[in-house]
Amino acid sequence: MDGDDVIVLSGLTKLYEPTPRWMRIFARSHLTEPVKALDGVDLTVRAGEICAIVGPNGAGKTTMFRILVGLTTSTGGTATIMGLDAGRDSEQVRQVVGWMPSEDRSLLMRATSKENLQLHGRLQGMPRRELAERIPYVLETVNLTAQTESVVAGLSAGMRARLRLARALLPGPRALILDEPTGAVDPIAAHGLLTLIMDLVKQERLAVLISSHRLEEIEALQSHALLMDRGRVNYSGDLDSLRREWDRPVVEFVLDTPADAYAVADNLAAQGLEAHVDDTSVRCGHAGDEPVGAVLARLGPLAASIRHVREHPMPLRDLIARVYERGTKA
Amino acid sequence: MTSVYPATVNKRSRFTKVVDTLEAYIRIDLVEERMFPASTIMRYLAVVFPVLLYYFQSTFLTISDELFMTMLIGAAVIAGLQDALTGLTGRLNFAMERGTLETYLVEPVPWALIPVAMNIWRSVTGALLACVMVALGWLLGGPVHAPGIPAALLVLFLGILACNALGSFAASFILLFKRGEPVVMLYSLAASVLGGALFPIEVLPVWIRWASYLVPHSYVIAAERRLLIPGTPAEGLSPLAATLILAGFTLVTFVAGMFVFDRSLRLARRLGILSI
Numbered sequence A: 001m002d003g004d005d006v007i008v009l010s011g012l013t014k015l016y017e018p019t020p021r022w023m024r025i026f027a028r029s030h031l032t033e034p035v036k037a038l039d040g041v042d043l044t045v046r047a048g049e050i051c052a053i054v055g056p057n058g059a060g061k062t063t064m065f066r067i068l069v070g071l072t073t074s075t076g077g078t079a080t081i082m083g084l085d086a087g088r089d090s091e092q093v094r095q096v097v098g099w100m101p102s103e104d105r106s107l108l109m110r111a112t113s114k115e116n117l118q119l120h121g122r123l124q125g126m127p128r129r130e131l132a133e134r135i136p137y138v139l140e141t142v143n144l145t146a147q148t149e150s151v152v153a154g155l156s157a158g159m160r161a162r163l164r165l166a167r168a169l170l171p172g173p174r175a176l177i178l179d180e181p182t183g184a185v186d187p188i189a190a191h192g193l194l195t196l197i198m199d200l201v202k203q204e205r206l207a208v209l210i211s212s213h214r215l216e217e218i219e220a221l222q223s224h225a226l227l228m229d230r231g232r233v234n235y236s237g238d239l240d241s242l243r244r245e246w247d248r249p250v251v252e253f254v255l256d257t258p259a260d261a262y263a264v265a266d267n268l269a270a271q272g273l274e275a276h277v278d279d280t281s282v283r284c285g286h287a288g289d290e291p292v293g294a295v296l297a298r299l300g301p302l303a304a305s306i307r308h309v310r311e312h313p314m315p316l317r318d319l320i321a322r323v324y325e326r327g328t329k330a
Numbered sequence B: 001m002t003s004v005y006p007a008t009v010n011k012r013s014r015f016t017k018v019v020d021t022l023e024a025y026i027r028i029d030l031v032e033e034r035m036f037p038a039s040t041i042m043r044y045l046a047v048v049f050p051v052l053l054y055y056f057q058s059t060f061l062t063i064s065d066e067l068f069m070t071m072l073i074g075a076a077v078i079a080g081l082q083d084a085l086t087g088l089t090g091r092l093n094f095a096m097e098r099g100t101l102e103t104y105l106v107e108p109v110p111w112a113l114i115p116v117a118m119n120i121w122r123s124v125t126g127a128l129l130a131c132v133m134v135a136l137g138w139l140l141g142g143p144v145h146a147p148g149i150p151a152a153l154l155v156l157f158l159g160i161l162a163c164n165a166l167g168s169f170a171a172s173f174i175l176l177f178k179r180g181e182p183v184v185m186l187y188s189l190a191a192s193v194l195g196g197a198l199f200p201i202e203v204l205p206v207w208i209r210w211a212s213y214l215v216p217h218s219y220v221i222a223a224e225r226r227l228l229i230p231g232t233p234a235e236g237l238s239p240l241a242a243t244l245i246l247a248g249f250t251l252v253t254f255v256a257g258m259f260v261f262d263r264s265l266r267l268a269r270r271l272g273i274l275s276i
């Protein structure tokens, strides 16, 4: 283990099981059959690094986070934070991790923003003086100063999300676990929050695990990414190499007339390429590592009628979909 | 400068953790009380009526002031211990339904402290309620043996601890099965009969009296009557014996209650049913 490794998962597995038979006398089981939420997940997040967890609903993202903060236990493999085992040393782990759950429900709805933070701070063992100074500061960083004395029930969904983030940051954790932090936050505020997180990561060398369904954000984070599906890791690495490995850019040819466009499309189809005509432009997903020039050359005289050539990188969404299609590949 | 990020991870002794936890949970209760200011006042106002009820019944039945106090003390203890017994289950249920239970659980404090911390405020205010009832009875002319008050408070305190411990068994039940009110309801209604709220337990038939000895209420009520009502006949357990038994009962149920609660939390955590 490297001294810089903060969050380390190795072979992490979680099997949710139906409640034992004797318990069903009193309450119906929440599951009818076992669910494998995590299946041998390996991951290392170093200090000063962000790792984005991407995956469809039910991929196991929240389960992974809940194991790390001690709200459930793994059934195989290990999870450690700063060398502390998430199962055995849960209490110490909870002292060094800031957790932002994805649900509002975790806030005390009838208390004010400040009271919520005070409660957390005291339970985290922050001295009163430090707490009194830090509460206004974290509220300011998430832009909630005006809501300091507002009762949480009266805040909007996005404001509550920002309050949950403020709560996670309050005691100055060494690792941050953010479950869909920007789900309900407006895009501009979300950008602000992510910038804040990125700055913190740099300045304080935090290790951050973040899950999000907003891919443009994941891209903006420039982070390590873990693509998961049904508990398994499909890809682990940075997004640039993902792009290099999987990107199949689409080439767009713009012509003068729809007739020219159809002629080009026919020619491309004859070359065995997929081509779609839209008015005067033709979009073509060109194959493999072949240079665009080669495609153009084969168009022969038709090439002369092309006004513009544009290359569109694949949207991250499609890129990820391709990874899922290919199934499990480390 | 306020903006600096805390440089070190907080390290605390066990003792500091306990104090921090109790303080934080009392704070939550104070927030709640502040949210509903009138409800606290109404709770205290409400106890005036049972006192009046027993007072006028005593007048109607032309029974002595001592008998009036006998009933009143029994009723006051039952009312006072009610919160200690059911407060935790109520709070836990609320936290589970609301989803805040997990917020409490991810704090770096021992889980075994939660039952005590969650109920401390309710227990204390419940005890106060019992005192208010007895004081009202005294204002209405009921006799109170003043030198017995400190010992009476001690016994009440022990009773509250015992009920808290019993409450944590019920709370464990709630954690695992999500519905605990029927169990607690059953127990607290049985406690008023078995504990002898309105009569000495010697009135109960012998075959059922053994069950009285399993209810902390019976010891508290018996001891309170002997301590507070002047000239109570010295039959049954002496206050000292009742206190000692109560202390033993409290110790055992407390340790067992915490253990069972901790175990149930762990089982619920493994199954992933903490917030269902």
Ligand SMILES: Nc1ncnc2c1ncn2[C@@H]1O[C@H](COP(=O)(O)OP(=O)(O)OP(=O)(O)O)[C@@H](O)[C@H]1O
Pocket: A016, A017, A030, A031, A035, A036, A037, A055, A056, A057, A058, A059, A060, A061, A062, A063, A064, B271, B272, B273
């Ligand atoms: N408490 C639980 N008990 C039983 N099964 C659970 C529990 N929580 C989650 N699961 C199951 O585990 C799997 C993973 O769920 P999880 O909540 O980790 O997904 P997720 O990646 O966070 O999804 P989302 O994007 O919807 O938040 C799902 O199949 C889910 O049904």
Ligand SMILES: [Mg+2]
Pocket: A061, A062, A063, A102, A179
């Ligand atoms: Mg989730």
